[in-house]
Amino acid sequence: MTVPETAAIPKRDRLLRRTLRDPVAVACLVILALVILASLAAPLLTDYAPDHSVLSDTLAPVSGAHPLGGDGVGRDVLSRLLYGGRTSLLGGTLAALVAFLVGGPLGLVSGFYRGWFDAAAGWIINVIMAVPAIIVMLVVMAALSQDLNVAMIVLGVIMAPMVFRLIRASVVSVREELYVDAARVSGLGDPRIMRRHILPVVVAPSVIQATQLFAVAIGIQAGLSFLGLGKASQASWGAMLNDGFTNVYTEPTLLVWPGLAMAVTILAASLLGNAVRDALGTTETRVVRRRRPGPRKTAAGGPSPSDRLLTVEGLRISYPKPGRSGGSDGSDGDKIVVDGVSLTVERGEVLGLVGESGSGKSQTAFAVLGLLPNEAEVTADQMSFTGKELLGVSQAALNALRGRGIGYVPQEPMSNLDPCFRIGSQLVEPMRKHLGISRSEARTKALELLARVGIPDPERVFKSYPHQVSGGMAQRVLIAGAVSCDPHLLIADEPTTALDVTVQAEVLDLMRSLQQEREMGMILVTHDFGVVADICDRVAVMQTGRIVETAPVEKIFASPEHAYTRMLLDSTLEGGPARAALGAPLKEVTS
Amino acid sequence: MTAGPAAPTPLLELEDVVVEYPGKGRRAKPFRVLHGVSLSIAPGETLGLVGESGSGKTTLGRAVLGLAPVTGGSIRYAGKPVSGLGKRERRALSKDVQVVFQDPFTSLNPAMTVMDILTEPMLVTGVSRTDAERRVQTLLDQVYLPHDAAQRLPREFSGGQRQRIAIARALCRDPKLIVCDEPVSALDLSTQARVLDLFIEIQEATGVAYLFVTHDLSVVRHISHRVAVLYRGDIVETGHAAQVTEHPEHAYTKRLLLAAPVPDPQRQAQRRAERLRLARERDAS
Known part of the structure; x- marks a missing residue:
């Protein structure tokens, strides 16, 4: 054998x-x-046996006979x-x-x-x-x-x-x-x-x-x-x-x-x-390179309108190819995952970033958040949030921006809550740091937020550990955390993909109402055109690192211009005919 | 359970199937996942099984495969009871009942080539290596993978291609029934449509029956002849695909249908309003 x-x-x-x-x-x-x-x-x-003892050789010095x-x-x-x-x-x-x-x-x-x-x-x-x-x-x-x-x-x-x-x-x-x-x-x-x-x-x-x-x-x-x-x-x-x-x-x-x-x-x-x-x-040797700021151009488009929250121009993200130190095959040997992406988000606008896996949509979102791994090489002509540069600034400046300016709702609610801490403390700490409020103030605010995101018993959830609540609840907690420091922009990376459809509908309702109530801008990364239709104002369709089409949501669905968008829309099964019953006689039996 | 028997001799028949997992600790009550589920599948038929996470739909599929503890009721395959079979009888059944899992990344052994993965189930039954390898070429054709795929490792393939490999593995001994546990939910939209069409094409060519477990109503509508809706361990509704997905009877199915967003902003806005109205009514009553 x-x-x-x-x-x-x-x-x-x-x-x-x-x-x-x-x-x-x-x-x-x-x-x-x-x-x-x-x-x-x-x-x-x-030549000597190990236990052969010769009295005259006791403590003998180094010699030819005894090396x-x-x-x-x-x-x-x-x-x-x-x-x-x-x-x-x-x-x-x-x-x-x-x-x-x-x-x-x-x-x-x-x-x-x-x-x-x-x-x-x-x-x-x-x-x-x-x-x-x-x-x-x-x-x-x-x-x-x-x-x-x-x-x-x-x-x-x-x-x-x-x-x-x-x-x-x-x-x-x-x-x-x-x-x-x-x-x-x-x-x-x-x-x-x-x-x-x-x-x-x-x-x-x-x-x-x-x-x-x-x-x-x-x-x-x-x-x-x-x-x-x-x-x-x-x-x-x-x-x-x-x-x-x-x-x-x-x-x-x-x-x-x-x-x-x-x-x-x-x-x-x-x-x-x-x-x-x-x-x-390690399956492959890894080359770690530090991120470097892109070539800074002065914004060519003149003064941006005051309602503009986020401007990204010519964003490019590449990773060094694994197992190669670069430059061996003529090109610079890097894998480009995002190639020249430009997008803007206005105050109170929901931008949908749609694409299939590998299209670079999450990478784009992470680049805005400054959360890409160290070996990622990020360059952009411009990447600014309310006029403040995001690329190449210090971690401290970025942290301040991320807390108060940009909120983040992740895809996997459970893996984004620390299992060792109670939910309450995970909500209170960022607020104390970013808003500079006392523990009891933060506690009151956290309880209000938990009630606001539709959690029936905020006190109990506040005291719970993450494993004690359901996935839908955990996502509500994370949304509460994301908006706790009153950000102007919310970045949600497939926020409902891990949830059941009924829960997804509720979470989308919540995100929409929060967004309208606070006039937040929002980037929603998703692959689901149903979610896009439900919540987005404008849509950017991404394919292999590039944005192929950006249009208002009605236009994307009514008259998509790019072939790729049409292909994606055509592959949704929604609205297609149901499969017929098995065999004609069976139909007669049951109808 | 309205739709009645699907055909005179069902291929698979579940009657009051109860699945319980032992509770933690000595005296703890067992945790009951399925509370007496009955359903049947005819030869060549697809039964879609819909439900949300925790409804027990995956457990039901695993019970049919003999991977979950059936503590009550009976599962009959071709008229013969198969729950509680010994290991040897179970192995004999593996010729007829196969599986395609959800996650194409963990369901293929990363250390084995596609050829080894596909020949393994045949070799255990005494098929010669040359015959098995010849069969692999046919299987690869059937799932539209190139012939040189056999020599490669799973990690060299995309999610959709891996799922094709998993389908080929399920097909390699000409099964009568394949349990499909969310086989397309990890795939991209366009890939998903192509893999579903492959499932249908294979069914039409070979007459295999599917127990198709999924949470996605549009998927289940596309592939199923009949649909069963599972809610907290009970089947609340069974019927033809069109009937269940267009005119649901049970309140839960209605809620499920309205919750799935449709790719059309105007229609979605209407559905959202409708859903919120239903929710308010439910809260009021």
């Missing part, structure tokens, strides 16, 4: 290649390989270092292996099936975690075996909960993915789903965890043998440290070699884990 490999290998292969592109990872791999090779080749590199000298009881330091490497590497590997053998399958099955097995495994794991690791290992070594490897196996069991938790968590999250449901509906059995869809996701975090466990185990093993545990015949870096410690005044270099070996090995393993994690986390 070659099927599972074809699925998993490309991904792991990519991961390996990405890891190898990191110089730190390569260095770590080389170091680990050298340590492993040196330990394996110990008999070739030294690193002799230790406190006349054993060759180099030999002990090389053979000790075997103990450490074997111990670390054993511990990590046992941890995965115990924790891995348990975590996999627990996460996949949940239920009673998960509950039972969780209990056992909790018990293991409650056990003090060092004491257990001391007891095991005292009572059962002096062998360090036995202690490492016990350590593996003690560390298994870490693996269990990690694997269970990743399985639980991938199990919720729709593609796992789809596989189940396709008739795939559980073992196959695990192998094809679950395991590949678990592999990467496991690799990282394994390197960390390996490093931790080497440290703990050295600790044990430093305390004098373990068989005397078993050379180990910890035992060397112990010996060096007793002779620290006469021969301090004895501490250096085992310490150095341990530090290098543990560091290499941990850094390798980090490198793998980095390779996982």
Whole structure:
């Protein structure tokens, strides 16, 4: 059966290649390989047995016969270092292996099936975690075996909960993915789903965890043998440290070699884990460039009318292409998402910004709000709000404008409320900052606002956390917040897309009445022509970063000029014929 | 439940189906999502299932697929009960009952090529790899994707194209019924219309039946032969698409209809006035 490999290998292969592109990872791999090779080749590199003691060589100086000298009881330091490497590497590997053998399958099955097995495994794991690791290992070594490897196996069991938790968590999250449901509906059995869809996701975090466990185990093993545990015949870096410690005044270099070996090995393993994690986390290298202000032109159109709230001229937003530092393909290598957009909003006017995904409508709205990510490059001939420049001004100036001048209603109400704070405090804080009013004044105003946006029990909602209210309620709260500092312009980015139609109608009613009552200007970003028809005065249609048509709302619907607008309007299903009943005879039966 | 049986032998029949999720904690009352839902789908028919979020429409679709716990009533496929089947019988049913999910971004495994995604359901049933790969080419033709699509990964496709891949996966074993859970609500308007037309075209070519779950009345009107309206776990109205979307009987359906904005400023203003009038009447009474 070659099927599972074809699925998993490309991904792991990519991961390996990405890891190898990191110089730190390569260095770590080389170091680990050298340590492993040196330990394996110990008999070739030294003539002395690690536990062969020659009294005359006690604390022998560095010489041809003893390249690193002799230790406190006349054993060759180099030999002990090389053979000790075997103990450490074997111990670390054993511990990590046992941890995965115990924790891995348990975590996999627990996460996949949940239920009673998960509950039972969780209990056992909790018990293991409650056990003090060092004491257990001391007891095991005292009572059962002096062998360090036995202690490492016990350590593996003690560390298994870490693996269990990690694997269970990743399985639980991938199990919720729709593609796992789809596989189940396709008739795939559980073992196959695990192998094809679950395991590949678990592999990467496991690799990282394994390197960390390996490093931790080497440290703990050295600790044990430093305390004098373990068989005397078993050379180990910890035992060397112990010996060096007793002779620290006469021969301090004895501490250096085992310490150095341990530090290098543990560091290499941990850094390798980090490198793998980095390779996982970033799919592409990112170039981050600061935003730069556009070429400032003096407004050519003469003094703008006093009712003009927002003027945008020649707005251009581009992002550096991922994985390329620019300039490699002749052009400047940037992805242009908004290309020369000009629009205006008057006081008391609702401008609809319509387009399909990728048309740049949200990017345009975010540019006005100054909320684009740092790598975005924004330029414009002019972008001003009531005569004040928006582009290239300081964050502080922008913050002042955003609070009192421009309000924002987002698309996803839930993700725009902080789950850690009560709704009341999220409304009160901005008002105190921007309006400079006291806490109790702000509270009164917030309660008034909540009542104004149609929340039946403002006191209760004021004290609630975001998760305690419905999506429609949360959107009302956000609208209340957006208008709380009496902005002149409201920017709403698909404010009703996440809501049910009945709730959408109510929220649109609310936005319209607030807008009329306060004579606010409004930019409504949407893809829904029904919403446009409901609330907008003027419409700008966007296609691939450009505005193709701007017209009053009646004209857009009655006589659209641009072919793209016509295509969009034609694809609305609204008003089309209903599908006929299935088959003629059926019609007779029911009519 | 007015429209009565759709055909003499329904393909799928739900009778008083109850779905409950266990409550949090030991003694907590289970949370009842569906309170006894009955409906039927004839071979080759599309039943549109409309409702708002929390109405239980997605749960109903998942119950048919065996992904939600059915605690009462019965689901019969081709006359045979299918709720509470064992894993093996359920897998056997997977040949006939398939699914297209809402989110085309999470319903395809990002690490697998389109070829692997499409051949997987066939390979488990013992179809040889060469046969399966040949079938994939036919499937790609059927959903209007280029042949070289098979070698690519899902992330190289747009939302509409991914949904086409998901449809191809649902089709690969010639199912009799596809549960479509909001399959076009994540798509752009123009893409949405094209994908809906693809659904209809496939139905006319293969005679597959759809249980089409959506919140969008204009979508449901376009694709459904019959429509069922779900409200808080109960079906409040069933009927032909034209009847339900033009002359609704239940107050909730009326509200739902008037709430959906239409792309015509004058008509929308009228509907808004009408809706507000209804709302005032409701408040007054």
